[in-house]
Amino acid sequence: MTYTIGLATTFHDPAIAILDPQGTVLFAEAAERYLQYKRAPNCEPDPAGRMESLIRRYIPAGAPVRLATSWGEEFTGFLDQMARAGSFTLDALLKLSPGFNRSMVPQRTERALIASLHQQQQRAGLGVLIGLDRAFGEARLEGLSRFGHHLSHAAYACWSSPFRDAACLVVDGMGETGASAIFALKDGRLTELKRHRGRESIGFYFGFVTDLAGFDQAKGEEWKIMGLAPYGKPDPELMALLRRLYRVEGTKLVFADAETVQQVAREILARRPAEALESGWADLSRCGQDVFAEMMDALLAEAAALCPSENLVLAGGCALNSSFNGRIVGRHGFARVHVPSAPADDGNAIGAAWLAHAEANPDWRAPTGPSSPYLGSSLSSEPFERMQAWEPRLRRLPPEEIAQETAALLAAGKLVGWAQGRAEFGPRALGNRSILADPRPADAKDILNAKVKYREAFRPFAPSILAEHGPDWFESYQDSPYMERTLVWKQAVRARVPAVVHEDGTGRLQSVTAERNPRYHALISAFHALTGVPVLLNTSFNIMGKPILHSSEDAILMFYTSGLDALVVEDWLLVK
Numbered sequence: 001m002t003y004t005i006g007l008a009t010t011f012h013d014p015a016i017a018i019l020d021p022q023g024t025v026l027f028a029e030a031a032e033r034y035l036q037y038k039r040a041p042n043c044e045p046d047p048a049g050r051m052e053s054l055i056r057r058y059i060p061a062g063a064p065v066r067l068a069t070s071w072g073e074e075f076t077g078f079l080d081q082m083a084r085a086g087s088f089t090l091d092a093l094l095k096l097s098p099g100f101n102r103s104m105v106p107q108r109t110e111r112a113l114i115a116s117l118h119q120q121q122q123r124a125g126l127g128v129l130i131g132l133d134r135a136f137g138e139a140r141l142e143g144l145s146r147f148g149h150h151l152s153h154a155a156y157a158c159w160s161s162p163f164r165d166a167a168c169l170v171v172d173g174m175g176e177t178g179a180s181a182i183f184a185l186k187d188g189r190l191t192e193l194k195r196h197r198g199r200e201s202i203g204f205y206f207g208f209v210t211d212l213a214g215f216d217q218a219k220g221e222e223w224k225i226m227g228l229a230p231y232g233k234p235d236p237e238l239m240a241l242l243r244r245l246y247r248v249e250g251t252k253l254v255f256a257d258a259e260t261v262q263q264v265a266r267e268i269l270a271r272r273p274a275e276a277l278e279s280g281w282a283d284l285s286r287c288g289q290d291v292f293a294e295m296m297d298a299l300l301a302e303a304a305a306l307c308p309s310e311n312l313v314l315a316g317g318c319a320l321n322s323s324f325n326g327r328i329v330g331r332h333g334f335a336r337v338h339v340p341s342a343p344a345d346d347g348n349a350i351g352a353a354w355l356a357h358a359e360a361n362p363d364w365r366a367p368t369g370p371s372s373p374y375l376g377s378s379l380s381s382e383p384f385e386r387m388q389a390w391e392p393r394l395r396r397l398p399p400e401e402i403a404q405e406t407a408a409l410l411a412a413g414k415l416v417g418w419a420q421g422r423a424e425f426g427p428r429a430l431g432n433r434s435i436l437a438d439p440r441p442a443d444a445k446d447i448l449n450a451k452v453k454y455r456e457a458f459r460p461f462a463p464s465i466l467a468e469h470g471p472d473w474f475e476s477y478q479d480s481p482y483m484e485r486t487l488v489w490k491q492a493v494r495a496r497v498p499a500v501v502h503e504d505g506t507g508r509l510q511s512v513t514a515e516r517n518p519r520y521h522a523l524i525s526a527f528h529a530l531t532g533v534p535v536l537l538n539t540s541f542n543i544m545g546k547p548i549l550h551s552s553e554d555a556i557l558m559f560y561t562s563g564l565d566a567l568v569v570e571d572w573l574l575v576k
Contacts, residue, residue: 006353051131156351172316173203209288232286342426376423431520451563
């Protein structure tokens with residue numbers, strides 16, 4: 001009857017997961033939601049106060065608990081050796097160059113990130129321990145297991161997929177020895193086939209392009225490269241500069257040396273237009289995305305050669321590149337692609353927990369996916385019950401009326417904050433923490449940006465579509481449960497939903513079914529009945545620079561301080 005707690009312990013995107021004794025995920029959430037601090041850099045995933053409340057809710061008193069983290073024992077020991085040698089002191093950092101090294105990160109910054117990573121491993125589990133003490137008077141903790149970073153990625157991605165057999169490619173910014181790895185999934189079991197070695201990475205490359213284009217990777221602005229790229233045009237000189245950063249030798253991706261990286265950076269900066277710091281650099285975004293696709297394609301070819309399969313599982317931070325993900329099917333023999341809802345480091349909380357559970361229960365197999373992303377916190381109705389005394393515009397509706405009432409508001413052009421059930425695990429709003437709008441007006445995107453989101457005009461808004469209508473609206477339709485890929489809209493329907501058609505004719509869609517999300521499916525169905533359009537504009541329930549909201553109070557605050565026209569939280573409807 002042992003419960004398992006998994007911790008994602010990187011210096012960014014920390015997260016926690018709780019499994020029951022059968023290996024079922026009871027709870028999973030990134031720390032940024034609870035803290036309301038975007039990506040929660042250098043924050044622990046398990047604050048003691050937070051852990052006490054979660055443990056009381058999900059773990060019975062007296063139950064033993066095993067703990068797992070997402071960086072391996074050997075690597076953690078190596079970090080300890082670096083710390084003992086004084087490599088992480090301020091004096092040591094001052095001796096390093098602030099210029100780019102071959103990893104495409106400033107040398108001093110890279111060492112500071114590794115120092116932060118060491119701190120995260122040192123304090124991993126302290127909050128769980130104190131939380132158990134506070135909840136039950138004593139902690140029945142069965143020690144701490146540390147699992148490899150890329151193995152944790154692969155475990156979460158593969159065991160949450162619908163596949164029993166697949167090739168698995170993990171690509172991110174850094175791992176224990178390198179930034180990518182290839183695994184084989186056979187009958188539900190994972191085998192490592194190839195681990196790439198070296199400090200360079202496609203993830204760091206994309207951050208490099210993000211900074212050169214006038215954005216800030218430290219703020220997580222890589223998303224902006226994908227959004228701006230369709231507005232740019234191929235520039236042969238920029239492409240030639242970026243291609244100097246890598247080459248393919250056989251099936252191996254080889255990166256340039258530090259001198260070349262620095263020279264490329266200087267030449268690109270010399271060409272950067274002055275307005276890039278204000279509005280970004282579209283041509284570099286386009287070329288950067290195109291070269292990213294070339295690099296990823298080289299790794300896909302290697303994965304296909306090592307593990308021929310029609311099924312591909314893609315994980316790691318680079319798997320958030322939805323523009324590339326939508327182009328994979330049909331290449332290198334891959335007919336189906338699974339990207340989990342949280343492919344970046346937050347997902348490793350589940351991966352590490354599942355690895356610990358599997359180690360203790362060798363015959364265990366994960367249930368067939370795709371797994372539900374709705375694993376986070378629920379919303380309290382208490383704030384609305386208090387508001388009834390003084391807010392005449394607040395109503396509690398019968399559950400069967402929520403979809404119809406909200407659909408009517410949307411069809412009338414209203415902007416609606418929609419918060420239902422448990423929060424999504426991962427960075428996308430998938431109909432439980434969403435701002436919704438009618439996709440038919442051409443100016444809906446501009447209105448939403450001006451009144452609520454306050455973000456750059458070039459960033460697209462995503463469509464949620466009834467899955468049964470997907471083939472009628474998208475070319476070569478693929479099921480997309482987590483908004484993890486972009487597909488091309490059919491030419492004939494683009495004018496019907498201009499607010500969710502990006503500059504290149506694509507949309508980063510969410511396929512909605514009644515089984516995955518009954519209430520959201522009912523809402524889109526009601527909107528479809530009113531308008532003939534089985535699509536809603538869906539964006540995350542937050543303002544620019546903040547994480548997706550965490551509580552009912554967050555939703556109420558945003559309603560009153562932004563241009564939202566209506567707020568729907570569970571069965572409560574509040575209008576302006």
